[in-house]
Amino acid sequence: MYNNVTYTPDERQLLDFKLEHPETIGLWTKSSGEPTEVRDILTINSDQFNNQLLIDSMMNFNAERIPERVVHAKNTGAFGYFVVTNDVSKYTYADLFNGIGKKTPLVARFSPSLQNRGGSDLVREALGLAVKFYTKEGNLDLLCLHTPIFSFKDPLFFPLVLHAATRNPQTNLFTLTSFWDIAVQKPSVIHVFFWLFSDYGIVDGYRKSDFFPIHTYELANKHGETHYVRFNFRTEQGFSAISSAEAALIIGRDRDYSVRDLYNAIERGHYPAWRLEMDVMTEHDIQTVEYDPFDVTRLWENGTFTTVQIGRLILNKNVDNVFSDIELTAYNPSNLVPGIPGPPDGLFRGRRIFYRDTQNHRLGANHNKILVNKPLYAKTYNRDGKPPVLLNMRNAPNYYPNSFNGPVPYVDEKRPRKKLQLLERNAVDFQPMSDFYNYILESEDHRGRFIQNLVASLEPVTPPVIQKILKLFYLIDPDLHKRVTVGLTAAYARRAAEQAAAQTTSTNTPIRNFPTTVPNRRN
Ligand code: HEM
Secondary structure: OOOOOOOOHHHHHHHHHHHHOOOOOOOOEOOOOOEOOHHHHOOOOOOHHHOHHHHHHHHHHHOOOOOOOOOOOOOEEEEEEEEEOOOOOOOOOOHHHOOOOOEEEEEEEEEEOOOOOOOOOOOOOOEEEEEEEEEOOEEEEEEEEOOOOOOOOOOOHHHHHHHHHOEOOOOOOEOHHHHHHHHHHOOHHHHHHHHHHOOOOOEOOHHHOOEEOOOOEEEEOOOOOEEEEEEEEEEOOOOOEOOHHHHHHHHHHOOOHHHHHHHHHHHOOOOOEEEEEEEEEEHHHHHHOOOOOOOOOOOOOOOOOEEEEEEEEEEEEEOOOHHHHHHOOOOOOOOOOOOOOEOOOHHHHHHHHHHHHHHHHHHOOOHHHOHHHOOOOOOOOOOOOOOOOOOOOOOOOOOOOOOOOOOOOOOOOOOOOOOOOOOOOOOOOOHHHHHHHHHHOOOHHHHHHHHHHHHHHHOOOOOOHHHHHHHHHHHHOHHHHHHHHHHHHHHHHHHHHHHHHHHHOOOOOOOOOOOOOOOOOOO
């Protein structure tokens, strides 16, 4: 009866396991290793406190959850590799980017930024792609968003803005009023909102989006010269987005659409790939362009940089276990390698601390010893702490300097001696938002959909936020202000009519209760 049916890879997973293992995979034991005796698997009418299997199973189950990430909690990911396709040695001596054809293994994780672990992935919020490259010179982590810009420059605002954009402490709901209020108070945020409310907002699965580490990274070549780059991961699947209405329909039947899409594509051998490119400026250009090229809230301007392809990222293996291979990953943007000194801006300096700290909290101080985070090579003077400690550097000296052949530092002649010092501005510049409205939204159709999405999001927003946001829209572009105002007026009129109609309709009385008894057949 089932012979002619084709099942999707995600539904087939257990069956595939069985086909790969025609016999049982072995004896069931307790976590101590003691084999499970068949009479212990039923505890009814037995002395339950004497049943070690019951205690072992229950206690382990009770402890299954660890704290979810404060942001980017919802998980999916895969293993893959990066392959160098171009000679970029004139920009960086980073080993992983040098040598056409060189392959570096990696683990990638995708996530919506605001959803809790069980949330939906077709949402109008920034999506994350985090990549951990296991290089010979340590792990390189690139954390990206699917918006090419970030919301603000000052790291102090991260917890504050994120509180406004996540669940309200009383209602436990995402609240559009606080979401837009923070944009009023910190208008650089509006630029990110614009990307999200445009056709770039909801992508048709992670595979079909570009991703951006955003910050301007410093790179060093073997002569000690520096270049400044913005990396871009460009999807080879073709960018594809969906509308709010389409997303709502899909979410109704599948909250894990993008997770499923990625898993099934990889199982079917349609390995998703991204081109890693970089937009490059020389040390001279970076200091002379007429805008701030380190400002994470704005794009670089056409004609001020060249674009160079580095290689391709390919995901070709689904993980065996989401908890150990993805949930336990600890991506940290300050995991950099020689030849990539990293971004010099203030936001990145903040991020250098936050990730290590939150991962100490979430995974423990030894998170880099968890298998999926373990670099190919590491010898440190760090010791002890909550497991895993692996071999804890065994009997090697645990202090430095020492006279007993403990690990030693090396000399990197190529490392740049100078460091660029930035002086960042706090002023808000509406130009990038105006450019977005007039140029990035390339057609009248797109602008129309953008206005529609804005209006839908603004309609529930209460005073005084709504008045203030409209004033800001006026400053960005009077046409934007006019069209959103017209849209809102129509939306309010529709709502008032719906409310009036609802008052005249009779209330809905339940026609049944849940049955809680069955007929007594003995009578
Ligand atoms: C001050 C600014 C920022 C702070 C304080 C911050 C903080 C955090 C924290 C606490 C996490 C959870 C980490 C974990 O539990 O393992 C996280 C995850 C993440 N962040 Fe940020 N973030 C900031 C800016 C950014 C920016 C600019 C980007 C992208 C360019 C970004 C991309 C991501 C991604 C992709 C993840 C998910 C990592 C994963 O898959 O595990 N963040 N961030």
